[in-house]
Amino acid sequence: MKKIYPFSLLLITALVCFQSCKNAPSQPKAGIEKTAYGILPDGRAVDIYTLRNENGMTLRITNYGGTIVSWTAPDRNGVYQDVVLGCDSLSGYLHGTPYFGAIIGRYGNRIAKGNFTLDNNTYNLATNNIGNHLHGGIKGFDKVLWDAQIVDTDTPSNPTLRLKYYSKDGEEGYPGGLQAEVTYTLLKDNALNIHYEAITDKPTVVNLTNHSYFNLADAGKTTILDQELVLNTPMYLPVDSTLIPTGELRPVKGTVFDFSKPTKIGARINDTSDIQIKYGLGYDHCWITARSNSGTPENIASLYDPASGRLMEVLTTEPAVQFYTGNFLDGTVIGKGGMPYKHRTGLCLETQHYPDSPNHPAFPSTVLRPGEKYESTTVYRFSVK
Numbered sequence: 001m002k003k004i005y006p007f008s009l010l011l012i013t014a015l016v017c018f019q020s021c022k023n024a025p026s027q028p029k030a031g032i033e034k035t036a037y038g039i040l041p042d043g044r045a046v047d048i049y050t051l052r053n054e055n056g057m058t059l060r061i062t063n064y065g066g067t068i069v070s071w072t073a074p075d076r077n078g079v080y081q082d083v084v085l086g087c088d089s090l091s092g093y094l095h096g097t098p099y100f101g102a103i104i105g106r107y108g109n110r111i112a113k114g115n116f117t118l119d120n121n122t123y124n125l126a127t128n129n130i131g132n133h134l135h136g137g138i139k140g141f142d143k144v145l146w147d148a149q150i151v152d153t154d155t156p157s158n159p160t161l162r163l164k165y166y167s168k169d170g171e172e173g174y175p176g177g178l179q180a181e182v183t184y185t186l187l188k189d190n191a192l193n194i195h196y197e198a199i200t201d202k203p204t205v206v207n208l209t210n211h212s213y214f215n216l217a218d219a220g221k222t223t224i225l226d227q228e229l230v231l232n233t234p235m236y237l238p239v240d241s242t243l244i245p246t247g248e249l250r251p252v253k254g255t256v257f258d259f260s261k262p263t264k265i266g267a268r269i270n271d272t273s274d275i276q277i278k279y280g281l282g283y284d285h286c287w288i289t290a291r292s293n294s295g296t297p298e299n300i301a302s303l304y305d306p307a308s309g310r311l312m313e314v315l316t317t318e319p320a321v322q323f324y325t326g327n328f329l330d331g332t333v334i335g336k337g338g339m340p341y342k343h344r345t346g347l348c349l350e351t352q353h354y355p356d357s358p359n360h361p362a363f364p365s366t367v368l369r370p371g372e373k374y375e376s377t378t379v380y381r382f383s384v385k
C-alpha cells in the first residue's frame, strides 16, 4: 500500500473543505447597495437600492416615488419569494401604475372635491378622481424624485435608506413648503420599519402612507381572496358613492366589515346586500382603531396565506388603515415578467389618518403647523405559521 504522508493528508483535507465551501449555499450578507435604475424624461438619473438582511429578505426601493419595487419573504419551507406587485423597470412606473409600492403624499386617500378650509383660508387642490382629490393629486409624492441617502447605522445588519422630498408652497394646491422625510429600515426579524416625518413653513395638512399591493402567495399571479385577514379595528368609515366618508363611525360587528377574527378576504367581498360593498366595488374603506395615538406602533392588521404559511403583521402609530382589495385592477396594467395584474390580485393595507379629515372637524386632525413635527411609524413584519 502506498504511504500517505501527513502533509498530503493536510492537502486532501484542505481540498475537500474548499470544495464543500464552494458548494454550500452562501449566507446572505446584510447591507444596502445602490444601482442605476434609469433616466427621467427631464434627464435626471434614478437609482434603485437593494436592502438585504442576514436572513435573506430583500427589498428593492427606487427613489422615484420612494417606491418599493420588490420584497421577498419566506414561506414555511424557508423559500424567499416576492410578495408585492410592481413593474420590471422604471418605464413601467413612468407609464403609470395604480400607485404600486409608492409613498403617498401630501395626503393619503381622498379630500372631497379637492377643497378644504384651514384658518379661514379655502384651498383648492388638484382633482384627479371623479371630482375629488386622491393621493396627493395629479403629481403626488409617488411621482416625484426623492433625494436618497444610505444611512450608516451602528448596526449594519439593519440596512437603512432615507428619502427626502421638498414639496413647494402651492404644489398641487397645498399651502406651505413641506419638507418630507421617509426612512425605510429593514430589521433582523424580517420586518420593515417605515418612519415618516414632515415639517412645514405654513399651516397645512399631511397624511403620508405607503401603497404596497401585497399578495403573500405569489405576488399577483392569483387573487388574494383565499388569504385571511384580521383587522384590529372595531369601527370603519362608511362612504358615499364617490368613496368620501359620510362622517359616521360605524361598528363593524355584525357587518361584512368585521375582520376581528381571521376571515378569508373573499368570504363576503361580493355581498352587495351591504350598499358599502357596492360603493367600494368590494373593500375600499378605512377601518379605525379604538385607541388614541400612543406613539408606539401597535398591531392593526395581520394577513395570512394558508397555502405558503406566510404571515404579515402590520403595526402602526396611525389611528386607521385603508384596506383596499385591488378592485380596480382589471388586467390592463402589465407588471413584473409581463404579468397582467387581474381583478383583486393584490391588496393594500395603508396605515393613515382618516380620508377627508380636513373637512371633518370631528376626525383626528391632520393639520401641521410651523414649529410642529409630523411623525408616523408603520412596521410590516413577516413570519410563518
Ligand code: BGC
Binding pocket: 098, 099, 109, 243, 284, 285, 322, 324, 328, 348, 350
Ligand atoms: C384607494 C382606492 C384607489 C386605490 C389606488 C386606494 O388607496 O382607496 O380607491 O383606487 O388606492 O388607485
